[in-house]
Amino acid sequence: MGTQGTESQPWTGVVLAGGHSSRMGRDKAQLPWRGQTLLAHACATLQAAGAARVVVSGDYPGFDCVADGAPGLGPLGGVASVVAAVPDGPLVLIPVDMPLLSPALLRQLAADGRARCVVYRDYILPMRLSVDALSRVLIGRLLADPAAGRSMRALHATLGGASIQPRVGAAVELVNCNTPEQWQAVTP
DSSP states (O other), X not given: OOOOOSSSSOOEEEEEOOSOOTTTTSOGGGSEEXXXXXXXXXXXXXXXXXXXXXXXXXXXTTSOEEOOSSTTSHHHHHHHHHHHHSOXXXXXXXXXXXXXOOHHHHHHHHTOOSSSEEEXXXXXXXXXXEEXXXXXXXXXXXXXXXXXXXXXXXXXXXXXXXEEOOOTTGGGGGOOOOSHHHHHHHOO
């Protein structure tokens, strides 16, 4: 993989929203956020960052969705389904439950093509993933091997991922809301 950016190469934004939201106790994608659902907000953030297309991993009417072909395998199962459904090229993956992400932070990640998989240091999501034949094979092997961990961290390691330093002050944007308490901490 080279160090070229994706400014001239279109990229696809992916919202990971196929989980059970068990810790939240209700569907996180449907939580209200500034006059819209959290899912609509996540899609709008990716569009504002420059995504040529936004895909939702999950099943939500009114959105460009890819159903989870490997249910029960967490975010990695959703990623595998999306990777099987989209053409080669860069993806920027975000979880539905990171409402404070800015378009600028996602643009920085989208433009960094130094490795097949790029994340911010100390965070596994958001993630930039280069989709091609090799990444599809490696993701398939990871899913087929129960001993591999089947996690986003295992995906990053399997693809020889790189970690980049987020800009100063970005930690506040990288807050993940899995529980009602975490959600209350970020809602105005």
